[in-house]
Amino acid sequence: MTIRLLSGGAANGLVSTIEPDFLAETGMGITGEFGPVGIMRDRVEKGEHVDVLVLTRKIIDQFAADGVVRSQSVQDVGSVATSIAVRDGAESVDVSTPDALRTALLAASAIYFPDPEKATAGIHFAGVLSKLGIDGEVADRLELHPSGQHAMAAMAAEGDARSIGCTQVTEILNTEGVRYVDELPEGCDLKTTYTAAVCTRSEAMREAERLVSMLTGPENESRRSEAGFK
Structure with a gap:
């Protein structure tokens, strides 16, 4: 049992x-x-x-x-804080302010995050992209996955040095091949x-x-x- x-x-x-x-x-x-x-x-x-x-x-x-x-x-x-990750071996990115986060996301080759309709982090991050005014600009680079764990595993497997991921810190720390960068900055943050x-x-x-x-x-x-x- x-x-x-x-x-x-x-x-x-x-x-x-x-x-x-x-x-x-x-x-x-x-x-x-x-x-x-x-x-x-x-x-x-x-x-x-x-x-x-x-x-x-x-x-x-x-x-x-x-x-x-x-x-x-x-x-x-x-x-748990919704946070930013990059692949292991990739350079870190500055996400310390909303403007810095916006710059980093616009420079990303791909953006990995979980379901924007059912996942807590995914729902929130979709709103952040809209709030930053870049949802249209990055739409063709969004890599959506059923969960944060799936999103991080996909970034580890197929992403490159310019890929960025967003999900809850616990899912980042529990996935090999990705590295925690920082929490989302004040004004874009979410703690669940x-x-x-x-x-x-x-x-x-x-x-x-x-x-x-x-x-x-x-x-x-x-x-x-x-x-x-x-």
Whole structure:
């Protein structure tokens, strides 16, 4: 038997580091699926059986109000910044101000980011391009992918030294072949709180509660920090 987890892509790396300890303690593995929070929300709303959710605070709060998750189990994992990445070996880029970010994006050969309709970072970054007034100029260089993890993996595999990626810092740090540059600058920034909770229909309630505790508690604070959570 395994614990079923649906999560935003932001928690993928963290769950991977915790899983061996969880298995050793409970004897249960974790069957985790990670992707845009909008897609994960839709799957839960359609009745998919899940034990633990890690989604944005707003979605979890609504699920608690609707009785989908146990309100007493709700705990924040941490905050994640939407950030900029380049390929390993590429020169860094200045994204310290909105003007600097605009210049860097206009100079990019390709811009990799996640689904602008379902992914938290993708929705936000599409808005940033519009806010900077360059959405039309860079439209033919946009490389859209189902999730931030997919976008970063694609940039690592097929991008070049002038490619730029944007997604949540946790997905950047969890992808080989890309390098974190910086958070989006003030005025373009986004920090998203991710929250874990146990589903009311879980058939492994004790183990699900333990997983939430491991994801959010002080025993794994250093792992959360290393994964990009604050």
